[in-house]
Every structure is written in C-alpha cells, then in structure tokens.
Amino acid sequence: MPIERAMQSQQSSTAEISLNDQPGHLIRRAHQISVSVFYETLGREVTPVQYAVMRTLQDNPGIDQVTLAQQVALDTSSTADIAVRLxxxxxxxxxxxARGQRELRLTAEGEALLERMVPGMQQMQNALLGMLSDSERDAFLQLLSKFxxxxxxRSRAPMRT
Structure with a gap:
C-alpha cells in the first residue's frame, strides 16, 4: 500500500509540473528560436548544421569525416550526407x-562564404542574447555549456574532441 501511495504521489506531482518548468520543453523551444533567428538573419543558403560543419573544417582543415562527425556531435551517416551536399x-x-576515410577541406568559395557570414552571425548572437546583461549572458552560456x-x-552522437 505505501508503494501505491508513493507512485500516485509521484504521478500527481509530475502532472503538476508546468511545461515551462521542464528542461526538455525549454531546450526544444530554445532550439526552435535559435534556428528561426539563424534563418531570419542569415537566409537559407546554409543550414545551422552545415555552418557548424564548415566552421569546424575552417578550424581543422584536412580532418577526416569520422573525426568531423565526432567534433560536431553528429552521426557519421548524417555527416557524410552533409559533406556530399557541401x-x-x-x-x-x-x-x-587510405582505409576509405575522406579528408575534408573548405574551398576558397567555402572560406569566402564563412567570411561573408561573420556580420550576420554577430547579429544573430545579439538577437538571441542581446536582452541579457553581460553577467546573465556569461552565466547562461556557462550553464548551457555545462549542461x-x-x-x-546521453546523446545519440556524443561529441568527441
């Protein structure tokens, strides 16, 4: 009997948690907002994931596709599909x-595209974080990074550096 009461108590307390107090819901909403602001600010020529792949290649020219996948926290098949599109x-x-691996590098056109995106990325950062004070922004990014x-x-594709 005590176990049933405990289970009922857990069920009712879970149902009473506001949706806006649930981290998964807030993270999903934050992602939606971030992607929306990315497209509003930068257009649709590049997706946020393609941007992450290209920025990683800019910082690590010549890495192989598997290492790229690990550094961007994507599965290898998604990374391969993105690489083919890019x-x-x-x-x-x-x-x-050798051994079927692929070395990836930005082209001059890819480098130029990233350079053109810098002002837009700064605008996007400001649009997403500009309403926060400097200390709030630092705390938010620190906690998000820690999370x-x-x-x-626990990720489907854990990041490996």
Missing part, C-alpha cells in the same frame, strides 16, 4: 584516403 555546392572538397558537457554521453 561538396556539391563547391564549399568543401572530399579526398579519399551539454555533463550530459554528452
């Missing part, structure tokens, strides 16, 4: 290496 747009090159780090292994 190569088709002329923004990256993919060179076959992602401590929960990394």
């Amino acid at each position: 190569e088709g747009k002329g923004w990256i090159t993919r060179k076959l290496l 992602v780090t401590v929960n990394n292994e």
Whole structure:
C-alpha cells in the first residue's frame, strides 16, 4: 500500500509540473528560436548544421569525416550526407584516403562564404542574447555549456574532441 501511495504521489506531482518548468520543453523551444533567428538573419543558403560543419573544417582543415562527425556531435551517416551536399555546392572538397576515410577541406568559395557570414552571425548572437546583461549572458552560456558537457554521453552522437 505505501508503494501505491508513493507512485500516485509521484504521478500527481509530475502532472503538476508546468511545461515551462521542464528542461526538455525549454531546450526544444530554445532550439526552435535559435534556428528561426539563424534563418531570419542569415537566409537559407546554409543550414545551422552545415555552418557548424564548415566552421569546424575552417578550424581543422584536412580532418577526416569520422573525426568531423565526432567534433560536431553528429552521426557519421548524417555527416557524410552533409559533406556530399557541401561538396556539391563547391564549399568543401572530399579526398579519399587510405582505409576509405575522406579528408575534408573548405574551398576558397567555402572560406569566402564563412567570411561573408561573420556580420550576420554577430547579429544573430545579439538577437538571441542581446536582452541579457553581460553577467546573465556569461552565466547562461556557462550553464548551457555545462549542461551539454555533463550530459554528452546521453546523446545519440556524443561529441568527441
């Protein structure tokens, strides 16, 4: 009998948690907002994930596709699909290496695209975080980073650096 009461108590207290007090809901909404602001600010030429892939290649020219997937926290098949699309747009090159790996590099056109995106990325950052004070912004980013780090292994595609 005490177990049933405890279970009923848990069920009723869970049902009483406001949707806006549930981290998963808030994270989903934050992602929706972030993607929306990305497209509003930068257009639809590049997706947020393609941008992350290209920025990672800018910082790590010549890395292989598997390492890229690990650094961007994507599964390898999604990363391969994105790489094919980016190569088709002329923004990256993919060179076959030993053991079937592929070396990835930005092209001059890909570098130029990222350079053109800098002002828009700064606008996007301001649109997303501009209403926060400097200390709130620092705290928000620090806590978000900590949340992602401590929960990394729970991800479908954990980040590996």
